[in-house]
Each structure stands twice: as structure tokens, then as C-alpha cells.
Amino acid sequence: MKRISSRDNAFFKALRELTDDHRAPRRRGETLADGIHLVSVCLERGVEIRQLVVSESGLRNPEVAALVTGRDCIELSDALFREATGVAHPTGVAAVIAIPPPSEAPLQGDAILLDAVQDAGNVGTLLRTASAAGIRHAVLGTGCAGAWTPRVLRAGQGAHFSLDIREQAELASVVADFGGTSIATVARDGKSLYDLNLRGPVAWLLGNEGAGLSPSLEAAASARATIPLAAGTESLNVAAAAAVCLFEACRQRRLSPGQS
Helix, strand or coil, X not given: CEEECCCCCHHHHHHHHHHHCCCHXXXXXXXXXXXXXXXXXXXXXXXXXXXXXXXXXXXXXXXXHHHHCCCCEEEECHHHHHHHHCCCCCCCEEEEEECCCCCCCCCCCCEEEECCCCCHHHHHHHHHHHHHCCCCEEEEECCCCCCCCHHHHHHHCCHXXXXXXXXXXXXXXXXXXXXXXXXXXXXXXXXXXXXCCCCCCEEEEECECCCECCHHHHHHCCEEEECCCCCCCCCCCXXXXXXXXXXXXXXXXXXXXXXX
């Protein structure tokens, strides 16, 4: 096992770039999956792992040791591992993984379409929620946080590997080509979410944390949905709003015809 303890090491600098430069994963076609859970998911799903990385103290963790035994690893000092991952209290294992190529096939079934959602935590939570709700496709427009950055990967907790993720998409074209109902989620003046028929395929349009959906994309949708909120409440966080919408669709589909 090779051990690195110098910040001048080329491999360490490459790891730092994946964490520090949000454009690096897309440019290099690889990213850093940090933590026992994410690395375990990558191994279980057969994700292409280009390099396993462990920390000095991580090797003393039985869970980490079980993951890396018999596999080629690079060991970093604890200080360098924290610096490379950007995590204050890491579990001590990470993997440089190849980013799966996006699909070019038409969308089939439900999808979430993200319009300039900039916060990495929100993007990761949206992907995690979509996966939990059984959604297959996640389409990110320009201006979104990179889906495959380490911060978004951590927030997604493995959801990435059950989704068809497409980035830098022209969302208006995706809406135009979608075979089901496209629903713009808006804070006010839309139809109540609970009055919409959500049993067919839906493309959910989810907007920026502050500005919401762009006017042109909102106009392109075939319906507008608003979540009824208690008096005096202005809006929900985009990730929370998405969870309400996606699981309302799940609820409707579990009911027998004629029930509400």
C-alpha cells in the first residue's frame, strides 16, 4: 500500500481538485465518493472504481478494513485525507470513481427537471428523494450545482447509482419532448397539488431556491401545482416541496380507482 504524506504529491493535488473545483468532475469524467456508505454502494453496484483511498486512522476501523482488504489502496495521512475530502470528521475511506455516461434515450416514466438549483445539499437531497419515490430520471439544466461533485454525492447517499442523471440540459426541449404531463411547481397561484391527477407519467419542474422557475420554463409546462400551506407561511425549501409532490404521486398510485 503506497502512503502519501506530502501536499506536493501529484495524486493528492488531483484529489483536492475534485473537491475544490466544481467543474473538475465533469471535465475529468471522475469524482470522489467519500465515506463507508458511499464506497460500499459503489462496490455493490459495480461502479468503476479507479482508486481506493484510506486514511491512517481509517485503516484501524474494522468496517474500513473489511472494505479495502485485498484491494489496491493509497493511504493518506489523516490531515491530508481531511483536506482532500473536505470533511471535518471523515470515516477514513473514499474512492475515485468514473462518472457513468448519461443516457440519450427518450425519458420513460417520471422525471425531475431542475432549473438552476444551485445548492449542492438541495441537489443531492432532490436526487435522494427522487430515487426513494421510484423516479428514474433526473435532468439538470444549466446553472445547477454539478450532480457528480463530492458534496452532491454525499447528500445523495447513493441515489446517483439508481438514477439516469443528465446535466446541462435544455429543459424547454426536454419538456416539449416529454410524453406525459409536465408540472411546474410554483409557490402560489397554481392548482392545488392534491387536486391534480398524478397517476400518469409526470415531469416535475423544480426551480431555483430564490427565483423559482424561469418564466419561460413555467409557461412551457402543461400544468402548474401549488402546495397548500398554513396561513402566514410563504414557501417550502425546494427539496421539501419536491418530497411532498413526489410522494403525493406515490400515494395516488397506491389507491384503487375512484378513491381519493
